[in-house]
């Protein structure tokens with residue numbers, strides 16, 4: 025049994041300068057942006073400390089161990105055989121996504137997104153001058169799933185790509201192999217490309233499993249590209265490194281044609297930290313997942329006790345909870361009231377699309393004490 029990772033104490037977290045801890049005044053508990061509240065994995069801290077000590081702060085060299093390090097990680101965690109020659113780095117996941125859209129869709133063309141979804145999936149089209157077409161997720165007793173029928177309709181009506189979120193932010197859904205294979209079949213039939221954002225992949229909960237899109241079927245290899253990073257699991261967003269993975273000559277050519285400048289923008293610290301994470305981070309990651317699984321259960325209990333009426337189905341992966349607060353009668357934007365009156369910062373559901381009216385996203389990538397205090401504060405608003 026792995027011991028769950030401890031979070032840093034509140035007074036230490038308040039000294040951080042990143043978005044999560046530097047946006048709101050100190051009386052607000054921040055459970056919004058997707059950063060986590062743990063000390064770095066020791067191999068990453070050691071690697072970065074050594075780089076700082078010797079002033080190793082220049083550019084990324086043409087060849088690093090990063091692709092091989094990721095291939096080893098993908099094999100150990102998902103049985104995915106990645107060819108390191110088909111891995112290309114960039115500055116972050118959303119830059120990778122933006123460049124892939126640019127490479128596969130002309131200005132004005134349509135790209136499917138599946139709301140409720142990570143807000144930049146709506147905004148990234150400003151960069152590529154493409155148009156987002158929303159095919160909302162379906163929701164039933166089993167949870168959330170892709171609406172394959174309407175995705176196929178969107179392709180038939182001219183959408184040239186889909187921006188998949190797997191595991192899905194905010195619901196935490198890890199799409200099944202069958203669903204992904206069917207999506208690949210549909211995309212292949214209509215000549216569409218699947219851009220699969222897999223940033224939350226290392227964070228599957230015990231009992232759940234993540235399927236890399238490119239392993240779903242031979243068609244998936246032909247139509248898909250995966251965007252990966254160590255940044256979400258290991259809390260490295262500020263170090264600016266992500267990578268694109270392909271598994272067929274056709275898709276590799278598309279990625280190879282992306283300008284060299286895009287790769288050049290990769291951060292050296294991100295490469296160094298990514299190598300340390302992928303090669304030496306497994307034990308830390310196990311402890312993190314144990315903490316997240318424990319927090320997920322705690323959140324279910326806390327909501328039941330303090331915010332009855334909140335509807336929350338724990339997701340398969342990640343540290344984000346998609347909570348339906350509609351039954352509380354707090355209107356379409358409950359996160360605003362929660363910020364103003366409970367002094368807890370959540371992400372408003374409407375940021376994820378119209379399907380998010382009355383919802384809020386809670387980040388439980390923290391310690392149980394902070395999570396408990398936050399939900400108790402929200403509970404005091406319940407009449």
Ligand SMILES: Cc1ncc(COP(=O)(O)O)c(C=O)c1O
Nearest residue numbers: 058116117118142193221223261
């Ligand atoms: C699904 C998803 N994609 C992309 C990102 C952002 O990644 P990056 O900072 O590497 O662009 C996030 C951040 O939370 C995310 O949840």
